[in-house]
Amino acid sequence: MIGSIDEVVIDCAQPAALAAFWAQVLGGEPVGRDDAWWYVVPPGWTQLSFQKVPEAKAVKNRVHLDVRVRDIEAATAQAEALGARRVGAVHQDRAGSFQVLLDPEGNEWCVVKPA
Template structure:
C-alpha cells in the first residue's frame, strides 16, 4: 500500500457554492478557506474539497459519487430543490435503483439504493 485517501478534490468555478451544496447533500459544515478553496467533512466519509480553476467543465466526469439513500425518488426531488438537476429517468434493475443528477456546476453524481 502506498497511502490512503486524504480528500477528494473537485475542480470548479465557485468553491464556496459547491461546498455549501454538498454540505446540504452529505452533511457537515462547509469551510471556506479562501476564494479559491472550500471543503466539507461529511460524517462517515473523507473530506470533499473544491478548488477554483479557470476552465469550466466540458465533458462527462470520469469519476462520480454515488450517495446511498433510503428512497431514491424522494432524495432526488430533495436534491433538485437544493439546486441539483435530474438527468434522465429513474433507473431500476436487479442490482438496485439510482437517479443520475448534476450538481450546480454540472458534475454528475447519483442517489442510489441497492437491492439487498
C-alpha cells in the same frame, strides 16, 4: 499499499457555493481556506474539497459520487430543491436503483438505493 485517501477534490468555478450545496446533501459544514479552496467533512466520510479552476466543465466526469438513500424519488426532489438537476429516469438493475443528477456546476452524481 501506497497510501490512503486524504480527500476527494472537485474542480469548479465557485468553490464556496459548491461546498454549501454538498454540505446540504451529505452533512457537515462548508469551510473556506480561501476564495479558491473550500471543503466539507461529511459525517462518516472523507473530506470533499472544491478547488477553483479557470476552465469550465466540458465533458462527462470520469469519476462520480454515489449517495446511498432510502427513497430515490424523495432524495431526488430534495436535491433538486437545493439546485441539482435530474438526468433521465430512474435506472434499475440487479444491483438496485439509481437516479443520475447534476450538481449546480454540472458534475454528475447519483442517488442510489441498493437492492
